[in-house]
Amino acid sequence: MRDFQAPGKSAVYANNGICATSHPLAAKVAIETLEAGGNAVDAAIAGAVLLGICEPQMTGIGGDCFVLLKPAGTENILALNGSGRAPSASSAAEMRARGLNAIPLRGVEPVTVPGAVDAFCRLSDDWGKLGLDRCLAPAIRYAEEGVPVAPRVAYDWAEDAKDLTGDARKFYLLDGQVPRAGQIFRAPGQAEVLRRIAAQGRAGFYEGEVAEDMVSSLQALGGKHTLADFAATSASYTDPISGPYKGIELVEHPPNGQGATAILMLNILSHFDIAAMDPFGSQRAHIEAEAAKLAYDARNRFLAETAPRIDHMLSPDTAAKLATLIDPKRAMGSAAPLTEAVHKDTIYITVVDRDRMAVSLIYSIFWGFGAGTASRKFGINFQNRGAGFTLLEGHPNELGGGKRPMHTIIPGMLRKNGKVIMPFGVMGGAYQPNGHARFVSNMVDFGLDAQAAIDAPRSFSGAEGMLVETGYTPQVLAELVAMGHEAQSAPDPIGGAQAILIDDTGVLIGASDPRKDGCALGY
Known part of the structure; x- marks a missing residue:
């Protein structure tokens, strides 16, 4: 409460x-x-x-x-x-x-x-x-x-x-x-x-x-x-992709959206005892940032409308190998280059x-x-x-006539034991996969309800370095810098989010981000 x-x-x-x-x-x-x-x-x-x-x-x-x-x-x-x-x-x-x-x-x-x-x-x-x-x-x-x-x-x-x-x-x-x-x-x-x-x-x-x-x-x-x-122009139905995280199934849009990035991030995070960390401390923010760098690098290499290596991104073996590259005490350097800076x-x-x-x-x-x-x-x-799109010759996401570009916007849903329990989304351009992973982790690892999980402070390692919301203490920011992150206070709120829990009792519970003007309404 x-x-x-x-x-x-x-x-x-x-x-x-x-x-x-x-x-x-x-x-x-x-x-x-x-x-x-x-x-x-x-x-x-x-x-x-x-x-x-x-x-x-x-x-x-x-x-x-x-x-x-x-x-x-x-x-x-x-x-x-x-x-x-x-x-x-x-x-x-x-x-x-x-x-x-x-x-x-x-x-x-x-x-x-x-x-x-x-x-x-x-x-x-x-x-x-x-x-x-x-x-x-x-x-x-x-x-x-x-x-x-x-x-x-x-x-x-x-x-x-x-x-x-x-x-x-x-x-x-x-x-x-x-x-x-x-x-x-x-x-x-x-x-x-x-x-x-x-x-x-x-x-x-x-x-x-x-x-x-x-x-x-x-x-x-x-x-x-x-x-x-x-x-x-014609919209098209496709089959969602999904991945597990500690008893919850994250359902995402397939490419050309970047939903696979969120699934890969959670797969990487599953190799760490996130629940034992301070939810708003430097250690959790550090591990999440390193997982984001690796997942976004894979995104930039593989995601496109056709995405021939999507199975590689979703493979637990890929996540396990990437997790071994994370030093729990030291940042791996500048973030992998993104196709765009974080935006909202x-x-x-x-x-x-x-x-x-x-x-x-x-x-x-x-x-x-x-x-x-x-x-x-x-x-x-x-x-x-x-x-x-990229202009890199031969890249699967190379600009071409009639092609769809790699997209940042991704709607999400959560399932538990095969039952849909929550539609949700996180706004914020490149931040969105990281936002999905953090939202899920906030609830699963720390037991936060959807509104508290949305309210919680955010950080993101992207093209502008590591942006840290003012909800974190100055001490956390200093500790992240000491670990080697190019960390700085975020000039703007990072993204926004909305969610609706379909409770086991049948009641609907709506949550809305205070970073935006909006709200949840019901009847």
Whole structure:
């Protein structure tokens, strides 16, 4: 039980349904959708699409999503890959010939075709009850009327707005200025796009005037995108991957997502007596950092859309060999190079309904405001997911026409004795596999409930060195430096998280990260 005299929040308990996400309006809309007779899929779509209006620096219909879904009446988990592809004319060789050794983070080069809208349409058709028009109605209304900018959103907006260019500045600034907390943000162009999707399904986005607006805007910037690329976009069902950790099974999305990295991290950590360590001490943070370096190095070598060596990453033998490389008292040097620095530009939403259908959905435009560009007529902000490719010739994740890039966003679920007990997710770009491993370890090794496991301080060894949240004591930071870590206080909160426990009694328990504006709501 938490200390009720200390700052904090209680988990949310409910019988009929819970949504946990990063903005309260989206959680409210999701619960209203359940109360109107919708199921968890309907509620997740309604909340997720609204988050593109509430948190436009994080996500939007110009982005991608991944979904784990447990239908009602079964413990089977389905995976839906809603990530888009590079334009068919994309060429790593052409970029290398231009003198590039990496795909730029901003501009037209990293823009891949948005995949989320097709995934939402597929989910609604296959698993929803209310229909897409009803699910999109709240987002359409809020996009027209506007939403007050929330405090954490305003904080991120101010940091990310410098990367907005061209038409994006017209749509995502207010009179040329970054919106302040409490100011109203409207997106009437996106409201019109959502009306067309509600009426026409995916054709309202991937064909006709909306697609023409996106393609012509990208081509004007020098992009190789075509109407055929957009029309060909299709989400795909895949089989999840999983791995055990001390009686709990972590279920992840397969590549092109990086979920295998979290499974490998936990496999490495299983070779250490983590439970005997101080949960917020330097020893645990050190072992976790070393495991992350090794797991992320494997990620960078092997993960791609096809991932021919995924079995190697998931093998217990691989984890055992990697664990022997960790010195319990000394850092192994700088972190293995990552394809991107830690960033926080993602939303996550999870919903469980009265029939115990569970949805774990993550949805993003990658970096803050994605590529920093937007379509000229409707103001659709383009993602920069193509920056997840490499230009290294022969690498499995080498940029190629029609390929999906290695993706950082990963929804998660936990099973125990074959039963799904928790959909959850951790936002934060590259941090996400580390965040999954820490969240699971917090609960399994230290007995923390989901809310306490989310609240707990975080650290991450990535491209910027070892970032340590202020929840750690100065002594821990000094001890990590003495071990050889390039440790420093994190300038921003590391990621965010949401989770819903399906308790043995049947009660639902929702947890939400205080690092974000959001909450868990139930009924």
